[in-house]
Amino acid sequence: MNGTTLSRPRPMANAWGTLHSFFGELRREPLGFIGLMLIVALILVAILAPWIAPYSPSRQSLSEVLQPPSVAHWMGTDEFGRDILSRLIWGAQITMRTVLSVTAIVGPIGLLIGVTAGYFGGRVDAVLMRITDIVLSFPSLILALAFAAALGAGLGTAIIAISLTAWPPIARLARAEALIVRNTDYVAAARLYGASNLRLLTLYIAPMCIPSVVVRLTLNMATITLTAASLGFLGLGAQPPMPEWGAMISAGRRFMLDQWWVAVMPGFAILFTSLAFNVVGDALRDVLDPRHTKN
Amino acid sequence: MTDTKEILTVQNLDVTFARSAMKAVAGVSLSLGQGKVGIVGESGSGKSTLGRAIMRLLPPSATVTASKLTFDGNPLLSQSEREMRALRGNRMSLIMQDPRYSLNPVLPIGRQVAETAILHKGLSKSAARAVAAEMLDRVRIKDVARVMESYPHQISGGMGQRVMIAAMLLSRPRLVIADEPTSALDVSVRGEVLELLNELVTADGSSLLLISHDIRMVASFCDRIVVMYKGRIVEELSRLSDARHPYTLGLIAAMPDARHPVHRLRVPDRATFDATERSGSPA
Amino acid sequence: MASNSETSVAAAWGGRIGQLVLSLFALIAVTFVIGRLLPTDPVGAIVGELASPEAYAAMRERLGLDQPVVVQFGRYIWNLLHGDLGVAALTGRPVTEDLALAFPATLELATLAVIISFVLGVPLGLAAALNRDSWIDQFARIISLVGHSIPVFWFGIVGLVIFYAGLGWVGGPGRVDVYFEGLVPSVTGMILIDTLLAGETEIFWNALSHIILPALMLAYAAMAYITRMTRAFTLEQIGQDYVTAAKAKGASPARLLFRHILPNISVQLVTILAISYGGLLEGAVVTEIVFSWPGLGQYMTSALLIGDMNAVLASTIMIGVVFMTLNFLSDIAYSMLDPRTQEKR
Numbered sequence: 001m002n003g004t005t006l007s008r009p010r011p012m013a014n015a016w017g018t019l020h021s022f023f024g025e026l027r028r029e030p031l032g033f034i035g036l037m038l039i040v041a042l043i044l045v046a047i048l049a050p051w052i053a054p055y056s057p058s059r060q061s062l063s064e065v066l067q068p069p070s071v072a073h074w075m076g077t078d079e080f081g082r083d084i085l086s087r088l089i090w091g092a093q094i095t096m097r098t099v100l101s102v103t104a105i106v107g108p109i110g111l112l113i114g115v116t117a118g119y120f121g122g123r124v125d126a127v128l129m130r131i132t133d134i135v136l137s138f139p140s141l142i143l144a145l146a147f148a149a150a151l152g153a154g155l156g157t158a159i160i161a162i163s164l165t166a167w168p169p170i171a172r173l174a175r176a177e178a179l180i181v182r183n184t185d186y187v188a189a190a191r192l193y194g195a196s197n198l199r200l201l202t203l204y205i206a207p208m209c210i211p212s213v214v215v216r217l218t219l220n221m222a223t224i225t226l227t228a229a230s231l232g233f234l235g236l237g238a239q240p241p242m243p244e245w246g247a248m249i250s251a252g253r254r255f256m257l258d259q260w261w262v263a264v265m266p267g268f269a270i271l272f273t274s275l276a277f278n279v280v281g282d283a284l285r286d287v288l289d290p291r292h293t294k295n
Numbered sequence: 296m297t298d299t300k301e302i303l304t305v306q307n308l309d310v311t312f313a314r315s316a317m318k319a320v321a322g323v324s325l326s327l328g329q330g331k332v333g334i335v336g337e338s339g340s341g342k343s344t345l346g347r348a349i350m351r352l353l354p355p356s357a358t359v360t361a362s363k364l365t366f367d368g369n370p371l372l373s374q375s376e377r378e379m380r381a382l383r384g385n386r387m388s389l390i391m392q393d394p395r396y397s398l399n400p401v402l403p404i405g406r407q408v409a410e411t412a413i414l415h416k417g418l419s420k421s422a423a424r425a426v427a428a429e430m431l432d433r434v435r436i437k438d439v440a441r442v443m444e445s446y447p448h449q450i451s452g453g454m455g456q457r458v459m460i461a462a463m464l465l466s467r468p469r470l471v472i473a474d475e476p477t478s479a480l481d482v483s484v485r486g487e488v489l490e491l492l493n494e495l496v497t498a499d500g501s502s503l504l505l506i507s508h509d510i511r512m513v514a515s516f517c518d519r520i521v522v523m524y525k526g527r528i529v530e531e532l533s534r535l536s537d538a539r540h541p542y543t544l545g546l547i548a549a550m551p552d553a554r555h556p557v558h559r560l561r562v563p564d565r566a567t568f569d570a571t572e573r574s575g576s577p578a
Numbered sequence: 579m580a581s582n583s584e585t586s587v588a589a590a591w592g593g594r595i596g597q598l599v600l601s602l603f604a605l606i607a608v609t610f611v612i613g614r615l616l617p618t619d620p621v622g623a624i625v626g627e628l629a630s631p632e633a634y635a636a637m638r639e640r641l642g643l644d645q646p647v648v649v650q651f652g653r654y655i656w657n658l659l660h661g662d663l664g665v666a667a668l669t670g671r672p673v674t675e676d677l678a679l680a681f682p683a684t685l686e687l688a689t690l691a692v693i694i695s696f697v698l699g700v701p702l703g704l705a706a707a708l709n710r711d712s713w714i715d716q717f718a719r720i721i722s723l724v725g726h727s728i729p730v731f732w733f734g735i736v737g738l739v740i741f742y743a744g745l746g747w748v749g750g751p752g753r754v755d756v757y758f759e760g761l762v763p764s765v766t767g768m769i770l771i772d773t774l775l776a777g778e779t780e781i782f783w784n785a786l787s788h789i790i791l792p793a794l795m796l797a798y799a800a801m802a803y804i805t806r807m808t809r810a811f812t813l814e815q816i817g818q819d820y821v822t823a824a825k826a827k828g829a830s831p832a833r834l835l836f837r838h839i840l841p842n843i844s845v846q847l848v849t850i851l852a853i854s855y856g857g858l859l860e861g862a863v864v865t866e867i868v869f870s871w872p873g874l875g876q877y878m879t880s881a882l883l884i885g886d887m888n889a890v891l892a893s894t895i896m897i898g899v900v901f902m903t904l905n906f907l908s909d910i911a912y913s914m915l916d917p918r919t920q921e922k923r
């Protein structure tokens with residue numbers, strides 16, 4: 001029994017093996033599987049936008065201003081006669097870029113802070129978690145607004161502003177995981193072999209925390225999508241000619257009572273995107289936590 | 296073993312949990328008159344499941360079937376939930392393992408004991424409190440007034456289990472199922488709690504189904520011992536010395552005996568039991 | 579023994595208050611830093627581009643911008659503690675006055691929303707947990723999944739399109755119809771209460787028809803969260819031994835729910851209440867824009883767009899203080915309501 005855990009472990013393989021089995025199990029959760037397919041479809045749409053969008057997202061046509069959904073324009077046209085569907089397809093690129101950038105910033109930062117706090121404990125832990133709690137207690141959307149306002153509106157600023165307040169939950173989670181992992185036999189064994197702190201942290205503890213961090217990051221993606229859209233809506237994210245979904249809603253708001261589709265269509269894109277992330281995150285959590293399994 | 300009047304009759308009881316291929320309890324038959332019957336078996340052998348099946352307290356994921364399951368003249372499996380409620384806590388009771396979990400953490404002790412009186416004696420709150428106080432006194436709790444105001448985390452485990460006994464025996468049930476009532480307690484108070492349970496059950500003329508891991512304790516305490524393994528009854532004895540089934544012998548050997556200390560306890564050998572089971576010999 | 583645990587209780591409270599003060603301080607520090615990150619030149623903005631270098635320097639000195647950063651920060655806090663948040667370029671009035679007008683409107687909206695979300699969310703969560711995997715559980719799951727995923731500002735627009743423009747069931751943007759505007763004296767700043775105080779029932783109903791849609795839309799996201807958490811808390815309790823013990827005593831499902839489970843999750847529900855309240859204040863920021871609701875969110879975003887940092891930072895601090903205080907209060911409630919954290923008498 002103990003032989004396997006105490007023999008020289010391959011933590012990377014372990015952690016990713018667990019993660020792999022998550023995705024395997026995901027197929028048994030029909031809703032989660034649909035969500036995953038949706039995300040894959042969204043990524044494909046984002047990548048293939050130049051080829052699949054029926055029109056250019058910026059092609060204006062004054063003769064086709066504010067047209068309702070039709071065969072030529074499935075989702076209608078906006079106030080400049082631009083095809084809304086094409087703009088949504090191109091907008092997927094912006095959303096995906098925002099979500100992935102924030103995740104790529106927040107994941108490693110949260111993991112680093114959490115694992116360091118959990119592994120070293122004591123004063124390091126106290127200070128890091130105090131800071132985490134403080135940032136966690138901030139109203140994040142408001143702060144993101146203030147940051148974006150100060151740094152000047154734009155997609156880059158929005159990404160930074162969201163990242164600044166999105167890391168604490170990841171750090172807390174990584175810390176909790178690290179606290180468990182650091183007491184396991186195989187870490188103790190590695191310590192006996194004389195592994196250094198740095199080595200233990202990066203090769204033994206951090207990788208074990210990755211699966212649950214990934215789940216949390218997936219759930220976070222829904223929030224990021226929504227926050228990014230809110231910033232866009234408030235005029236603080238990607239700027240107008242760019243087909244950012246939130247900004248499109250904001251522009252369409254002027255016509256909402258008569259030409260409802262201008263403001264309403266982009267909302268569906270946001271809703272389905274964050275719904276997909278939420279569903280996948282939920283399914284991953286169900287698979288991860290057997291207490292939640294059904295039937 | 297000839298009981299004058301049967302209180303509980305179980306015939307061919309099966310319990311299956313959804314998604315699990317194996318029966319947690321399989322073909323169990325037993326009958327109980329006035330007296331004390333012990334059920335022993337290793338962890339996972341289905342003892343608690345059997346106890347809860349009798350009380351019909353298993354989660355909805357469990358399917359219970361039996362050719363006969365009668366308690367005090369009532370066919371339990373065809374009772375409505377409302378009828379069962381009138382029996383539970385009134386004519387049949389369940390004492391669980393750990394008072395730290397089986398007492399509601401945010402209710403004062405007094406209210407938890409009085410609850411039985413409110414539910415089954417139709418008493419007002421204050422009258423129920425008085426009955427609860429009396430009952431707490433019967434389980435030898437000193438300073439009853441203070442304990443009644445306390446919350447479960449403020450009393451010790453031994454006291455908690457006595458409170459639980461008070462709540463469950465308040466309406467003098469015909470049948471008491473005690474599911475490892477002492478195994479979560481400190482060794483120093485186990486004897487005391489068991490003694491108390493014995494005394495009350497005897498005084499009230501209730502029957503007791505005592506579930507335990509400890510075959511020697513059960514042997515010294517009960518009139519009859521039922522040995523369970525993998526959901527089945529493998530043997531029913533009135534004295535340890537009658538044991539023939541290798542599993543029972545294994546259980547006996549695995550428990551330390553103060554009178555015959557051994558250097559090393561035996562680890563039961565599973566292959567032998569399973570072989571005996573398959574060939575279907577002693578029962 | 580007693581004095582020992584008393585000191586530990588005091589220490590725990592001290593720790594919490596310390597954390598709150600620290601958080602508030604950090605928030606103020608962050609807003610100060612944000613204020614200094616501004617690419618715009620505050621001196622130039624006041625004196626104009628054509629001002630002489632002397633006038634420029636004089637204004638710079640007057641604004642205290644020639645002082646070291648630490649001194650400026652000290653002054654910032656000092657002013658803050660004296661309720662001096664500067665003048666809003668947006669309105670030309672002291673920011674404090676603006677906030678005093680805007681805050682009650684937001685508070686009213688968020689309070690109504692939190693009540694709605696609680697009244698709907700808790701029973702739905704309980705019903706879902708008690709009937710696990712039934713249709714109601716599935717329904718609750720979908721409701722809360724969508725609620726977690728819906729952009730609240732868009733939901734508001736859809737609501738307006740359907741219920742105001744389409745069906746005409748509710749009032750439109752704003753707090754009352756235009757011809758009622760300014761008729762009721764402001765006492766609390768909350769229009770539902772003010773109209774009742776003034777005995778203006780007609781305006782009250784009109785105001786209610788205006789607030790109900792934004793409140794419902796805003797409540798939905800919070801309700802999604804409350805439903806989900808209530809369900810999780812309840813499921814956790816249902817598996818506990820004390821619930822089985824109560825069943826073994828013969829307790830009915832209603833009794834189990836109201837006498838056993840609810841008292842055990844009430845503390846957690848209070849925490850959730852405080853957290854949702856804070857979240858609603860944030861959500862109000864975007865909802866207010868859609869519904870032209872003259873609250874903090876509307877004020878803050880208007881200020882954002884013209885770069886009025888005094889107003890932006892003051893609103894941030896205001897929302898932050900309320901948000902953090904709510905979290906703090908939920909913490910306190912936790913220790914006051916849960917007997918396990920109380921002292922033995």
Ligand SMILES: Nc1ncnc2c1ncn2[C@@H]1O[C@H](COP(=O)(O)OP(=O)(O)OP(=O)(O)O)[C@@H](O)[C@H]1O
Pocket residue numbers: 312313315319336337338339340341342343344345354356508
């Ligand atoms: N709620 C449940 N869902 C699924 N399986 C269950 C459930 N409760 C019990 N089981 C299964 O039924 C079998 C018998 O369990 P039971 O708790 O009755 O054993 P036990 O003899 O009381 O063990 P212990 O001595 O550990 O209390 C076990 O295999 C267990 O996994």
Ligand SMILES: [Mg+2]
Pocket residue numbers: 342343344474
């Ligand atoms: Mg058991």
